[in-house]
Amino acid sequence: MTETLISDGFDSLVDLGRDDPTDLHGILADLRRKKPYAVVRHRGERAVVLLTEELVAAAFRDEKTFPAMAAYTRANQPVLGRTIQSMTGREHRINKSLVSRPFRNLAAEQLREPMIAPIVHxxxxxxxxxxxxxxxAEFTQPLPIRVIASLIGIAETDTDQLASWAHDLFNFPHDPEGAHRAAREFSAYVAPVVAERRHNPGDDLISVLVTAEVEGERLDDEQVLTFLRLLFPAGADTTHLALGNILCGLLTHPDQWALLRADPGEEAEWAVNEGLRWEPPVSLLHRVCPEAVTWQGIDIPADTAVIFAITAANRDPQVYSDPDRFDIGRRAAPLTTFGGGPHSCLGNWLAKAEMQVAVATLAERLPGLRLRPGAAEPVTFQIGKALRGPSSLWVEWDLA
Ligand code: HEM
Incomplete structure (x- = not known):
């Protein structure tokens, strides 16, 4: 027997596409106590929000029921072009594989010392x-942009401009005009670099993209530009908000910061994992269910918005004991922070390497680092209602 969505009943008054409730975690936990999903409003429309790790992970794997393209052809294709997020099946597999090599685990590890550490310092x-x-403003935001700029071999002096384009591209659903302007300007900036690398390939990311070949397929210049238009928004704001959340967790729990400081080489990995679990930057991921379906016992009408609540999955008490506690000692690796299934995050190894170097180096270099009294900013929604992070993080430390 299946549970049916009551035709005009909602499980909560909150609109997950519009509201910014201060106690988002509490609201989602209350809903999850009743059942593993809930019917809510999302920008005024009826939506299903998935609340447990089991359901969110299963939904990510189920590209047939919740195809990424159904969401991204509307959410970013008009401004970014047809990226791998709007592809499926063989086309997605080949195109993802064409761009993957520089982002694999080993490749990210090899960037730590020569590239990431100097930028962090x-x-x-x-x-x-x-x-x-x-x-x-001075650390979490510029770091990922500088890393991507360095990876693709363009001037680090242009990073403020790149950050602003990345932000505007991500903001497409809320400011389409600004996003189109950013896409035009960014493409004009980077197109000559792509053309130059095609003639003169080096060992940077763009050179890898213009020369990559998989099953006889290669990327033309427009496809390379489309990928680069995705790379900046996908890799910049996600990582900067994630690092802000991790630092918020550590600095609002001085005992945990002390654990990190005592052994940054060992603890940085776990501090990052715990921060990614406790407050994932991609919080409420919006997908669409194009066909009417009964999925995991839930009847979902055609064209219903389905929200993958990573934020709730990561505090699922069936999986994480005392889930609201920030505890780097739990040695947990959250399952869904970077998505899952065919569209799982391309940049997860790079992001983790960046954030581990970042927290370890802060712990080593800034003795007594602490939040400035009264200055802690709570984690809030940023760029619409999908991403979460702090908008500032004022700290002080002891000068020698
Ligand atoms: C902490 C930082 C990050 C988080 C939490 C994160 C999270 C995610 C998530 C949840 C998805 C899946 C989206 C979906 O299924 O609809 C995704 C996809 C993606 N991410 Fe990340 N991301 C991060 C950093 C990065 C970085 C640094 C890059 C590249 C430099 C990157 C590139 C991508 C790309 C290209 C995709 C699309 C993959 C596909 O459609 O096959 N991400 N990311």
Whole structure:
């Protein structure tokens, strides 16, 4: 027997596409106590929100029922072009494989010392002798942009402009005009670099993209540009918000910060994993169910919005004991923070390497790092209602 969505009943008054409730975790936990999914409003429309790790992980794997393309052809294709997010089946497999090599685990590990660590140190150098800083503005935000810029071999001096384009591209559903302008400007900026690397390939990411070949297929210049238009928004704001959330977790739990400081080489990996579980930056991922279906006992009408609540899955008490506690000692690796199934995150190894180097280096270089009294900013929704992170993180530390 299946449970049916009551025709005009909602399980909560909250609109997950519009509201920014201060106690999002509490609201989702209350709903999950009743059943593993809920019927809610999402921008005024009826939507199903999946609340347990089991359901969210199963939904990510089920590309047939919840095809990514059904969401992304509307959410970003008009501005980014047809990226791998709007592809499925063989086309997706080949195109993802064409761009994957530089992002594999080993490749990301090899970037730690020569590329990531110098960028992290350079950012810290800019404020280390000041004794206070807003870590969001001066550290978490510029870091991923500088890493991607360095990866594709373009001038690090242009990173403010790149950050602003990345942000505007992500913001397409809320400011389409700004996003189209960013797409035009970014494409004009990077197209000559793509053309140049095709003639003169080096060992940077763009050179890898223009020369990659899988099952006889290669990327033309427009396909390379489309991938680059996705790379910046996908890799920049996600990572900067994730790092902000991890630092929020650590600095609002000084005992956990002390554990990290005692052994950054060992603990950085677990601090990052726990932060990614406790407050995932991709919080409420919006998908669509195009066909009417009974899925995991839930009757879902055609064209219903389905929200993969990663935020709720990561605090599922069936999986994580005392799930609201921030505890790097739990040694947990969250299952759905980077998605799953065919569209799982391409950049997860790179993001983790960046964030591990970042927290370990902060712990090593800034003695007594702590939140500035009264200055802690709560984690809130950023860029619409899908991503979450702090908008500032004022800290101070002891000067020698
Ligand atoms: C902490 C940081 C990050 C988080 C939490 C994150 C999360 C995610 C999630 C949840 C998805 C799946 C989206 C879906 O199924 O609809 C995804 C896909 C993707 N991510 Fe990430 N991401 C992060 C960093 C990065 C970075 C650094 C890059 C690249 C530099 C990147 C590139 C991508 C790409 C290209 C996809 C699309 C994959 C596909 O459709 O096959 N991400 N990410």
């Amino acid at each position: 350079a950012l810290i150098d800019e404020f280390a002798d000041r004794g206070e800083a807003d870590l969001v």
